[in-house]
Amino acid sequence: MLNNLRFDKFEVIIVGAGPVGVLAANLLGMKGISVLLVDKNPEVLEIPRAISLDQDALRILQAVGLSEEAMKNMPLISCVEMISPIGGVLAKINSSGLVNGHPRLVSFYQPDLxxxxxxxxxxxxxxCFLTDCLYLEHSQSDLGLSVKLKYNEVVKEFSASYLLACDGAHSSIRTNQGWSxxxxxxxxxxxxxxxxxxxxxxxxxxxxxxxNRPIAHVPGPQGSQRWEFLLRNKETRNEMENPEKIAELMKPWSKALAGNxxxxxxxRFHAKTANCMGKGRVYLLGDAAHLTPPFAGQGLVSGFRDAFNISWKIAAILNKEASPKVLESYDIERRPHAKKMIRLAVFLGSIIMTRSKIAAILRDLLxxxxxxxxxxxxxxxxxIKPLNNFNKGLFLKKERFRNTILYPGTTFPQASIKLENGTWDWSDSLLGSSLAIVGYGNDPMLVLNEESKTIWKRLGGVMIYLSDQRIKSVVEDCTCFGEDVTFFFQNIFGKKNRFVIVRPDRIIGAAFEAEQADEVIKKFSNLYV
Structure with missing residues (x-):
């Protein structure tokens, strides 16, 4: 109960314990941040809602140490087909294979996740996690936040530094902020x-x-499947949810009629984005910030990206490693990318939902x-799917390599690595949850001067050295070596004596040669103060 809580002050309060809110709580908990997570529902809602995740979401689950367990009940989706009764198979999109160590597309059961x-x-x-707890209102000042919560008819105010709204499409926090x-x-x-x-x-x-009636058919986990039927003109909710109508629609899939x-x-699907995803001490995540039609399978994934982007920034501020101004980059980075994903979903929807036979013939021909x-x-x-890359944000855009994929504002790739004890792991395990300088062919400790090392330590950063030879490479407290590691990083770095700054959300913050190292560290640190 609220009156039995040990504290009435937390560093972060998260309203909404759906997947996005609880993910944010995990990410902040890993950094030792005190969090109060609340949800109005007493239990997990036992209904399937979101049904697919991509490699970005799985890599984020890896970052909180839960991907291996999660993947036990996430079957792979090998392809996406668009089928027309006129032109046959319009497109067969390959979703098999791995990207950054994870499947491109899987299905899942949201309550289990x-x-x-x-x-x-x-x-x-x-x-601290409270269920059956209702958010009422909040106020903020330069000194902090005050949040009113209600639990078992008890109303109490809590203080916090930041408030994360993960309270869904009808977000009360978004309304109270005056955002839409x-x-x-x-x-x-x-x-x-x-x-x-x-x-x-x-x-x-x-x-x-x-x-005549567009239909989507999506595989689910553990022997489940989903169908989505577009309602025709004058068809009503009550009519369509009638068991007899459902049985009629499902006749082409007769085996489904024997299921549960x-x-x-x-x-009704929406394509909307908040006019502000956050400012000061209040930030919107997930459906509170953007609503995506399901045709690209990116609704929940976008919310995961929100949580991954903002959590490390808040932790850096609260741990005195950065100034509050770094949070300005959250809206700058996430809103344009969320809009790109929405535009993709709208485009795919326009293909799928064409109701005109003439338009369908022209579509098939195209x-x-x-x-x-x-x-x-x-x-x-x-x-066709936009990468998780940014044009503007918390990175040094001018610091870049030519003829490589390592550009600031883009995602740093992941490789399989062999550790000193002979076991294999993913390279993200070396990056951890801190800022990292990754040097290929040269040790950052030997390149940076003392002032730069001091600056980097103040930012909470670590240094990682990847050798350009097939010999063991010391990586702080870890060691990695092996031919495939050398081959992989040699290809992405292009040549030795190159370095990148990798943010905790795996976005490249800067890319530079050895002779630029000290200058770049100063420039990058200026983004944080």
Whole structure:
């Protein structure tokens, strides 16, 4: 109960314990930040909602030490097909293989993921979690925040330095801040049907681009599958959720009729972004910040990226490693990227939801032409999906290499590495949750002068040395070596005596040669003060 809490002051209060809120609590707990996580629901909602994750989300789960456990119940999705009754298969998008050590696309059961994330929070004594607790209001000043919460009819105020709104599409915190969601809502509604009990697994997503009634068919975990049916004109919620109507719609998939109905619901999809994702001491994450149509499978993933982006920045401020101004980069970095993902989902939706037969014929013809053009890879290899890269933000854009993939504002890749004890791990385990200077072919400790080392220590940074030879390479307290490590990093760095600054969210902060090292460290530190 609230009146039995040991503290009435926390460094961060998170409202909303869905996957995004609990992920943020895990990330902050790893840095020793005192967190109060609250949710109005007494338990995890036992219904499937979000159903797919990509390699970015899985890499973030890896960062909090939960990816291995999570992947036990996340089957791979090998491809995404768009099928027309007129032109046949319009596109077959390959989603198999690994990117940065993780599958490109998996399905999952959201309640199971939420339980895993909540179990993860139990690892941190600095995190307090309250369910059946209602957010009422908040106020802020230069000195901090005051947040009113209600639990069992008891109202109490808590102090905090920062408030994270993970309270969903109808966010009360966003409303109290005077911010709003801007964008559009689809005029059409969709019936979503989740059924489990299948003995055979399904490894592909199918979009049936039929102008008579567009349908999406998505595999789920543990023998479950999802269907989404676009409502026609004058069809109502009550009519579509009727068991007889559902049985009629499911006839083409007769095996599904023998399964167990997990959920039936009519939804209207939205494509909206908050006009401000955060300022001062209050920040919006997940659905509170942006609403994404499901056609690109990026709704929850965008929320995960929000949490990964902002958590390390808040921790750096509270641990006296950075000034509050670094949080200005959260909106600058995340809002444009969230909009890109929304635009992708809207574009895919426009292809899938075409209701005009003439437009469908023209669409099919265009796709057939594209499949024989240089743009084919955008349809077949997921190149149409925007990378998690930024044009502006907390990095030194001018510091970059030519002829490599290592650009500030882009994601630093991950490789499999062999540790000194002979075991294999992923390179992110060396980066940890701190700023890192990664040197290829030269040890940062031998390149930086004493002033630069002092600056880097003040920022809480670590240094990592990757040898350009097939010999063991000392990496602070770890050692990595092996031919595949050398080959991988040789290819991405291009040549030795090159260095990058990698942020805790795996975004490259700067890229520089050995002779630039001290100058770059000073420039980068100026972003933090």
């Amino acid at each position: 939420e339980r895993l994330l909540r179990k993860g929070v139990e690892r941190f004594e600095s995190v 969601l801007q964008g559009s809502s689809y005029k059409e509604d969709w019936l979503i049907v989740d059924i489990d009990g299948f003995s055979e697994s399904m490894e592909k997503v199918e979009f049936f681009c039929n102008p 109905l997990q959920r039936k619901a009519v939804y 796709f057939k032409i594209l499949l024989y053009s240089p743009l084919k890879s955008y349809l077949t290899d997921m190149r």
